[in-house]
Amino acid sequence: MAGTQAVRAGRRSLDIHRPDKVLFPADGNAKEYTKGDLVAYYRAVAPSMLPHLRGRPLMLERHPDGIDGPRFMQKNVPEHYPDWIKRVEVAKEGGTVTHLVCDDTATLVYLADQACLTPHRWLSRADRPHRPDRLVFDLDPSTGDDFAAVRQAALLLRELLDELRLPSAPMTTGSRGLHLVVPLDGQQDFDAVRAFAKDVADHLAEAHPDRLTTAARKKDRGERLYLDVQRNGYAQTAVAPYAVRALPGAPVAVPVSWDQLDDPDLDARRWTMADAVDQAGTNPWAGLASRGRSLTPAGRRLDALRG
Structure with missing residues (x-):
């Protein structure tokens, strides 16, 4: 060769x-x-x-x-x-x-x-490395490939983010779960962004204690889905949209629309190198990049919800 x-x-x-x-x-x-x-x-x-x-x-x-x-x-x-x-x-x-x-x-x-x-x-740009313009919630099933639990968690998280007036978009990871991406205006540092993400995750887990958890240790999670916010840190990374994963069949991390998330046949490895370009052509995240928001008013709304 x-x-x-x-x-x-x-x-x-x-x-x-x-x-x-x-x-x-x-x-x-x-x-x-x-x-x-x-x-x-x-x-x-x-x-x-x-x-x-x-x-x-x-x-x-x-x-x-x-x-x-x-x-x-x-x-x-x-x-x-x-x-x-x-x-x-x-x-x-x-x-x-x-x-x-x-x-x-x-x-x-x-x-x-x-x-x-x-x-x-x-999650930040080279010219402002300490100021992220993306927030990511990482949703993986607690055991096996229970994508239905991932889908349910994503919908609950979207509902809460809508209340906070924050746009969000899902992406299959090409591995086991989903990333939920929130565009930011880049005005806050990683510590503030991760603290906000942790507050959102805690609030959602408290509202659904039988389904969701923010417990960092696996032994404390049981069968509940872990709301992971640890990627929101300086020098941390997240798989890029349309990136190929090192798994059999070459699955791809693919942005999807909220309507597509309703498809019961959807799973984390739905697209591969064979058909991900077709999905990209539908532009499922149209307009998302121009909708970066400040977390300051969202934080106030979250405080009001938490009472």
């Missing part, structure tokens, strides 16, 4: 190395996908995916030998990456990290050639 394939990505032409290399082996009913398939997918989905990546530091989940081989979680940009790829240096405890920023199709295709299956994005 050798050779290269020239691929046009925007204004650049890139050489894809070993495009026939299998990254996702066939497994039962799961289809086989090669590196060439991964490149073609990210090239096709780029117009829908890039608005969710631009300007954000990324952590890269790489699987050079496919999903059955070692996994590398890459933060620092290697020196051999092309100089046209954008970088940003951000503070970390005891120093700095130089993250990659994906602003164009060529960068996305280059990452696919590096066997980056899954880009994970920051």
Whole structure:
């Protein structure tokens, strides 16, 4: 297995190395996908995916030998990456990290050639790293693949967020559950955003103690669904919309509409590389990016609800 394939990505032409290399082996009913398939997918989905990546530091989940081989979680940009790829240096405890920023199709295709299956994005932008413009609630089933419980929790959370006058949008994670994303105006720091998210989760869990919990330890949760807000922290990441997951069949994290969430056949791995581009074309989050809200009035409304 050798050779290269020239691929046009925007204004650049890139050489894809070993495009026939299998990254996702066939497994039962799961289809086989090669590196060439991964490149073609990210090239096709780029117009829908890039608005969710631009300007954000990324952590890269790489699987050079496919999903059955070692996994590398890459933060620092290697020196051999092309100089046209954008970088940003951000503070970390005891120093700095130089993250990659994906602003164009060529960068996305280059990452696919590096066997980056899954880009994970920051919830803040490189120019304001301490001020998130996204809040994420992470909803996974307590046991197995009970997606009905995830759907129910998402609807309860949406109802509460509507009361707080905060827009929200669901996304299948391509793994087991959903992310519920709230666009913010970027005026508050991570500590304030996470504290607000924790207050929302606590209020909802108190209202539905048999279904939901905010208990951090698994042994304290029982069969209740955990309302996880821990991604809302500095340098924490969340899987990017339209990112491929390192699982058999190449499932994809896909934004969905609230109407689609009502579909009883929906689950976290509903879309794969084979059909996620079609879903992206429906633009299920239309208008969400322009609706970032302040948490200050929402916090006052939550205080009033909690009495």
